Amino acid sequence: xxxxxxxxxxxxxxxxxxxxxxxxxxLHAVDATMALQNARDVYTRRAEGISLWVVPSxxxxxxxxxxxGEFFEPTASKVYRHPTFYExxxxxxxx
Numbered sequence: 001x002x003x004x005x006x007x008x009x010x011x012x013x014x015x016x017x018x019x020x021x022x023x024x025x026x027l028h029a030v031d032a033t034m035a036l037q038n039a040r041d042v043y044t045r046r047a048e049g050i051s052l053w054v055v056p057s058x059x060x061x062x063x064x065x066x067x068x069g070e071f072f073e074p075t076a077s078k079v080y081r082h083p084t085f086y087e088x089x090x091x092x093x094x095x
Contacts, residue, residue: 008057009035011042013049021053029054 006028012021024043029035035054044052063071 006030009039009054010057010060011035011039012053012055013039013043014051015049017050021051026057 007030008026009029009032010026011024013024014021027035027038027042029038032054036052039052039054043049
């Protein structure tokens with residue numbers, strides 16, 4: 001099996017509890033177990049993470065940047081979804 005035939009995996013790392021996983025790169029591996037091991041070796045060599053996700057690249061569906069206007073336009077007319085619409089009482093403190 002050559003590299004072209006080996007599935008591509010996207011790697012996400014969470015650096016600390018409470019933070020979101022961040023995309024850090026891609027790698028080729030024959031299965032999920034190997035992808036996790038390779039991701040650990042390549043992307044967390046210095047204990048940068050506490051959790052890893054590997055996702056087959058072909059399982060990700062993304063919007064097309066060309067469709068940005070029509071895809072995201074409906075949000076502009078819904079100001080109540082913007083955090084600036086709300087006033088936070090002083091007793092709530094820092095959010």
